[in-house]
Amino acid sequence: MTVVNKWSPGRLIMWLVLLVCAAVSIFPFYWMLNGTTLNPNDVLRGILHPGGSFLSNWQKATTTYNLPLFFTNSLVIALVTVLLGVVVNALAAFGFEKYRSRARDRVFGILLLTLILPQIAIVIPMFKLFSFLKLLNTRAAIILPSIMSVFIIFFLRQNFKLFPTEIMEAARVDGASELSIFVRIVAPSMRASFASAAIYMFIAQWNSYLWPLIAILNDAIKTLPIAMASIMQAYTIEYGALMVVVCVSTLPVLILFLTMQKQFVAGLLGSVK
Amino acid sequence: MAALGAHQRYLNRFGWFCIAPSALLFCVFYAYPILSSLYYVTRRWKGVSNTFIGLGNFVRMARDNVFQAALGHNFIFMVIQIPIMVFLALLLAVMLNQGIKRFRGTLRLAIFLPSVTSLVVVSVLFRTLLQENGFLNNVMLSGHLITSPIGWLNNSFWAKVTVMLAITWRWTGYNMVFFLVGLQSLDTQIFEAAEVDGASKARQFFTITIPLLVPIILFSAVTSTSGTMQLIEEPNILTFQGGPANATMTAALYIYRQSFFVNFDFGYATSMSYVVVVISGILAFIQLRLLGGERSAT
Numbered sequence: 001m002t003v004v005n006k007w008s009p010g011r012l013i014m015w016l017v018l019l020v021c022a023a024v025s026i027f028p029f030y031w032m033l034n035g036t037t038l039n040p041n042d043v044l045r046g047i048l049h050p051g052g053s054f055l056s057n058w059q060k061a062t063t064t065y066n067l068p069l070f071f072t073n074s075l076v077i078a079l080v081t082v083l084l085g086v087v088v089n090a091l092a093a094f095g096f097e098k099y100r101s102r103a104r105d106r107v108f109g110i111l112l113l114t115l116i117l118p119q120i121a122i123v124i125p126m127f128k129l130f131s132f133l134k135l136l137n138t139r140a141a142i143i144l145p146s147i148m149s150v151f152i153i154f155f156l157r158q159n160f161k162l163f164p165t166e167i168m169e170a171a172r173v174d175g176a177s178e179l180s181i182f183v184r185i186v187a188p189s190m191r192a193s194f195a196s197a198a199i200y201m202f203i204a205q206w207n208s209y210l211w212p213l214i215a216i217l218n219d220a221i222k223t224l225p226i227a228m229a230s231i232m233q234a235y236t237i238e239y240g241a242l243m244v245v246v247c248v249s250t251l252p253v254l255i256l257f258l259t260m261q262k263q264f265v266a267g268l269l270g271s272v273k
Numbered sequence: 274m275a276a277l278g279a280h281q282r283y284l285n286r287f288g289w290f291c292i293a294p295s296a297l298l299f300c301v302f303y304a305y306p307i308l309s310s311l312y313y314v315t316r317r318w319k320g321v322s323n324t325f326i327g328l329g330n331f332v333r334m335a336r337d338n339v340f341q342a343a344l345g346h347n348f349i350f351m352v353i354q355i356p357i358m359v360f361l362a363l364l365l366a367v368m369l370n371q372g373i374k375r376f377r378g379t380l381r382l383a384i385f386l387p388s389v390t391s392l393v394v395v396s397v398l399f400r401t402l403l404q405e406n407g408f409l410n411n412v413m414l415s416g417h418l419i420t421s422p423i424g425w426l427n428n429s430f431w432a433k434v435t436v437m438l439a440i441t442w443r444w445t446g447y448n449m450v451f452f453l454v455g456l457q458s459l460d461t462q463i464f465e466a467a468e469v470d471g472a473s474k475a476r477q478f479f480t481i482t483i484p485l486l487v488p489i490i491l492f493s494a495v496t497s498t499s500g501t502m503q504l505i506e507e508p509n510i511l512t513f514q515g516g517p518a519n520a521t522m523t524a525a526l527y528i529y530r531q532s533f534f535v536n537f538d539f540g541y542a543t544s545m546s547y548v549v550v551v552i553s554g555i556l557a558f559i560q561l562r563l564l565g566g567e568r569s570a571t
């Protein structure tokens with residue numbers, strides 16, 4: 001593709017559109033960082049230069065808004081989900097792809113059907129199920145239903161397709177058991193795909209809203225999104241401290257994205273390949 | 274031969290062993306809830322007890338103006354916001370891919386950045402930005418774009434605009450990445466040939482780029498539609514419980530409030546969620562037919 005190098009009105013408009021869109025995209029991030037330094041009244045007024053209330057905002061966030069507790073809850077819940085989820089989903093993807101049978105293909109078809117199911121349709125019977133199991137208001141309530149992810153199984157299955165079956169055959173001739181073929185030979189070469197899956201699952205769980213909102217009413221187990229939601233319901237809101245909470249809940253995902261862009265985007269694109 | 278048969282059986286058993294944990298979790302946390310909800314559809318909850326009412330929940334829905342309005346809002350958001358966002362994402366992708374050479378990576382990164390925020394964070398940020406005497410109104414007032422502040426959060430028309438603004442901010446860059454990947458897989462010779470034939474950039478965009486990217490546009494449209502049908506964070510937090518006066522109430526938020534806030538009628542809420550499932554399914558089917566059909570025709 002030839003790129004025109006001389007300046008023209010068309011090019012000028014193009015640069016203008018791109019720069020405006022980039023600025024609009026980034027501005028709320030500046031707003032959020034700057035907000036952590038402002039006193040609560042200035043946040044809403046739209047002051048764009050840093051203020052001097054960072055320490056008092058931070059203090060209110062940790063004491064009034066229990067930020068360390070909610071951060072730990074979010075982190076523990078997301079990490080446990082990722083650890084269990086990657087193992088369980090990778091094993092399933094491996095089984096579906098490398099040990100194909102008509103019966104298992106049919107099971108996979110049923111799994112895929114649930115991809116288009118809106119979450120709101122499933123949370124009501126789930127609430128009933130968890131109240132029957134006496135698991136409401138526990139971390140398990142948030143972790144258990146999100147371990148198995150049809151999307152992740154689908155994504156990893158696409159990646160297992162690329163692993164040559166001949167290598168597995170060779171290992172079989174050498175007398176390796178199927179499980180050791182998976183653990184010692186296949187899994188190590190799939191690290192990049194597992195990283196994409198792990199990032200995707202971490203973010204999905206870190207940001208998850210509707211189910212935790214329903215399953216968790218106890219402050220001690222709330223995650224960051226639910227904590228922010230309840231802060232927003234209150235009559236008086238400490239906006240400066242709120243901005244600290246908002247920053248802390250965005251930063252881990254931002255860092256994941258900036259340090260592992262390739263795997264991050266690969267996880268996103270898994271669905272179109 | 275007998276040994277081979279035994280080996281095949283061993284492989285088959287290992288295959289089931291691999292999918293067993295997932296299948297178990299699927300049965301408990303997907304299949305069972307979905308199947309058990311079939312029972313709720315025919316019931317009406319009063320307190321802790323519930324009674325059989327047949328299709329009564331659907332009769333009630335036909336008379337429920339708030340639910341119908343909520344579905345209408347989902348539809349408004351879908352019809353107005355998705356085309357704007359998809360077009361903008363496509364335009365930005367084409368500009369980044371073919372228009373410029375310098376700062377390509379930086380601009381792409383900047384425009385993608387909103388995709389790392391959670392929907393709750395988006396709602397909180399936009400709520401602080403769009404107060405009546407807040408940032409955006411101040412900027413627009415001092416730029417003489419408006420003469421009096423806009424009620425972004427408490428005017429029933431502008432609140433809908435606010436929700437759409439927030440969604441567009443969050444998802445345009447996300448969709449743009451898919452288009453960028455699609456553009457990079459296109460054969461550049463087509464554009465060079467068009468250039469030689471004297472086709473303008475705009476003409477190339479509409480007659481070459483868009484038709485070739487139909488599968489990705491389709492993917493974008495289907496996922497955005499399913500996302501819009503599930504809209505709940507933004508109306509609940511950004512415009513506060515579907516306010517002002519239910520002007521931004523969405524189906525998912527109404528169902529949530531009916532089951533966990535207002536009257537705890539799980540039967541009615543489940544029935545409404547079935548309607549949402551059916552509508553989402555029909556919309557996906559129509560989109561696949563419309564755009565998919567056009568693709569096979571060319």
